[in-house]
Amino acid sequence: MQSFYTTICFGVQANSSDGRRKITCVNFSSPLRNKLLRKEVVMVLTEKETAALKDLQSQEKICAKKYEKYSQQAKDPELKNLFETIQKEEQKHYESLGQVLDGTVPECDCNDSNGKDYTPKATYMSDDNSEDKMNDSFLATDCIGTEKLVSSEYNTDVFVFGEPGVRKLLADIQVEEQNHAEMLYKYKTVNRMS
Known part of the structure; x- marks a missing residue:
């Protein structure tokens, strides 16, 4: 290109x-x-701001790909749908960061109730030790770790930016990343996954 x-x-x-x-x-x-x-x-970005945005955008791209891949590997339709939902949100984060790199700050529409409002249906019982349950538990646990890592990146990088609109956008994305982890945790809890 x-x-x-x-x-x-x-x-x-x-x-x-x-x-x-x-x-x-x-x-x-x-x-x-x-x-x-x-x-x-x-808005003209500094080198430090540009580097931080590119790092965050790279993380979001990896997250979107991971959720796309994991939605195909998930055995439980509930988890598959959750992964697909989160994948779309990660793609939106990627695109929002791209807009900032192009010099504009997109509107923030932080939905901080997704985690609180999410009520997954149980698929697995507590005494279920099937391969499917172990597979889905692994996928959900791995994604919780990823969300924690990405959320902490936003927590650190928000202070690199002088523009209040960019800081607000990054703070909103961080809240959404935390919501993703909460939703995954709720999924694991209702399905009695350790």
């Missing part, structure tokens, strides 16, 4: 010691250039 850049020059600094004027120039990628041409308000 080829990237196109536009150089935009602005501001003339005071004469330097050698008598020359200095002009500040910045390269912008095509999406950013298009927004500037439409005179939209554009």
Whole structure:
């Protein structure tokens, strides 16, 4: 994929010691250039902010792929549906971070009640030691660990950003990651999984 850049020059600094004027120039990628041409308000990220966003986006991409793969491996339809739901949310997180990388902050619609409101149906009994139950227990446990890790990344990275809208978005995504872990924990609990 080829990237196109536009150089935009602005501001003339005071004469330097050698008598020359200095002009500040910045390269912008095509999406950013298009927004500037439409005179939209554009946020310019620091290198540290960009690196943090790319790391978080990479985590979200891995999570989305993991949930897609695990939804195919889950034996219980309830767990399969839960994985599919979470996969869609992880994909939305990935896309939201991409929008920030392109210079805009998407609207935050944090649904912090998903974890609280989730009431899974039990499929497995406490004395069930089947391969299917052990498989589903492993998948759910692994995903809880992943959600804890990703949530802690957001907790750390939120303070890298100066823009309040980005901090709010990251805090909202972190809450949603915690909701995912809570939903998975509830699934394990109702199915008597250790």
